[in-house]
Amino acid sequence: MSSDLVDYDSLIPNNVGLADDPKLRRALEAWHPGYLDWWMTMGPDGFQMADVYLRTAISVEKDGWAKFAYVKMPEYRWGILLAPAIENRTIPCGEHLGEPVWQQIPGEYRAMLRRLIVIQGDTEPASVEQQRHLGSTAPSLYDMRNLFQVNVEEGRHLWAMVYLLQKYFGRDGREEAHELLLRQSGSVDRPRMLEAFNEETPDWLSFFMFTFFTDRDGKMQLEALAQSGFDPLSRTCRFMLAEEAHHMFVGYTGVQRIVQRTCEAMSEAGIEDPYDSEAVRRLGVIDLPTIQRKTNLHFSLTLDLFGSEESTNAANFFNAGIKGRHHEERLEDDHRLLAATYPVTKLVDGELHSIEVPALNALNARLRDDFIDDCRGGVTRWNRMIAGIGIDFEIRLPHIAFNRAIGEFSDINVSPSGDVLTEDRWNDQYGSWLPDTEDQAFIQSLMQPELDPGKFAGWIAPPTKGVHNKPEDFLYVKLP
Numbered sequence: 001m002s003s004d005l006v007d008y009d010s011l012i013p014n015n016v017g018l019a020d021d022p023k024l025r026r027a028l029e030a031w032h033p034g035y036l037d038w039w040m041t042m043g044p045d046g047f048q049m050a051d052v053y054l055r056t057a058i059s060v061e062k063d064g065w066a067k068f069a070y071v072k073m074p075e076y077r078w079g080i081l082l083a084p085a086i087e088n089r090t091i092p093c094g095e096h097l098g099e100p101v102w103q104q105i106p107g108e109y110r111a112m113l114r115r116l117i118v119i120q121g122d123t124e125p126a127s128v129e130q131q132r133h134l135g136s137t138a139p140s141l142y143d144m145r146n147l148f149q150v151n152v153e154e155g156r157h158l159w160a161m162v163y164l165l166q167k168y169f170g171r172d173g174r175e176e177a178h179e180l181l182l183r184q185s186g187s188v189d190r191p192r193m194l195e196a197f198n199e200e201t202p203d204w205l206s207f208f209m210f211t212f213f214t215d216r217d218g219k220m221q222l223e224a225l226a227q228s229g230f231d232p233l234s235r236t237c238r239f240m241l242a243e244e245a246h247h248m249f250v251g252y253t254g255v256q257r258i259v260q261r262t263c264e265a266m267s268e269a270g271i272e273d274p275y276d277s278e279a280v281r282r283l284g285v286i287d288l289p290t291i292q293r294k295t296n297l298h299f300s301l302t303l304d305l306f307g308s309e310e311s312t313n314a315a316n317f318f319n320a321g322i323k324g325r326h327h328e329e330r331l332e333d334d335h336r337l338l339a340a341t342y343p344v345t346k347l348v349d350g351e352l353h354s355i356e357v358p359a360l361n362a363l364n365a366r367l368r369d370d371f372i373d374d375c376r377g378g379v380t381r382w383n384r385m386i387a388g389i390g391i392d393f394e395i396r397l398p399h400i401a402f403n404r405a406i407g408e409f410s411d412i413n414v415s416p417s418g419d420v421l422t423e424d425r426w427n428d429q430y431g432s433w434l435p436d437t438e439d440q441a442f443i444q445s446l447m448q449p450e451l452d453p454g455k456f457a458g459w460i461a462p463p464t465k466g467v468h469n470k471p472e473d474f475l476y477v478k479l480p
Ligand SMILES: [Fe+2]
Pocket: 124, 153, 154, 157, 218
């Protein structure tokens, strides 16, 4: 289809005045075919012609921002939506604290903003690429639909970042928008920018762990960018957070349902020892120690996304007022952090100690700590459910220094409980802390599709309610 046949005003649900902005329209029209190409080649493999019961964002009203209908994914209406402007909003932090927010890019911060937007933008298509083969092993149509929902919304988040690049960054922005479609997750020549987004998502436990942990990093980054003094970025991120809540839900409930099914199967079979993995696996469910090892892996990989604990870049972003802290507006301090300190765990003489450092330099560590608190809520609820079924096991988040590749702990070996280990002891033991090829092969052996409406694979419990209150046997995906 040539682009002049596309009615972009109606094709792209938007509240950014696309109809009255010919320059932006032209830029989007030029980018759109490449995006569709990318979606067809790198998006969900094998399901592009299926009718999927999807939610589409159509406005930013609190009630009714989304509508649900069957859509073929390539025909999804990826819109550009900004949360409503907050009247008289002021810059919430840094040296411009209290000044009116910017509606245009301040020249001196152009490079910094561009970098932040490109990095955020790069993660969105990356996760779609990582998850592209999962459709064919979906444990139910309900789960398949949720996967595709997350995928199309990550696609829309890419649009959101591309909108900012094209609207505010001129030619550079158009080039960056183009390159966002060229990098590829796991590619040797043109990998995605952040390492966790080059890992594979080979199975559904990995997918749920990814949406629980790694999408939650995304949420924390969006929360921090929602505080930006560059108002279009803030409004964009605030609306993205509305969608992101569903991704958190998919991850949390996905792991929860797997754990639930395992515990129920154990209890039905009268298996009391959760460490008798062989007996548990014979029931066709994922043993809890394997789930713990997957937790260790995904948690530690995700912590690396927060960058170095102490960072002058992060300090500069905050000082400039282009990235705030989680819930900056609710914090009660000077919002400049001129004299404040923050405790950061560091390696001192071979031991881990909490050391007070200038808070301005510790913003990455702080956001990471907020992230961990957020994770803990979900893990606590998983554990409550395990205890409720009468199984004696607790899923634990490993120590922040465990299995790290970036920052303070990248050169040392630390156990999940926080003991600094010699290289030898680490080599002896890490196999019991991280999933190995045998774990992976077992999980893979369970990945058989279940495509009957209302049916679920044996290793995962059904959800407590359907999407948009649909009945249990609802046909969430109509396969062609
Ligand atoms: Fe996203």
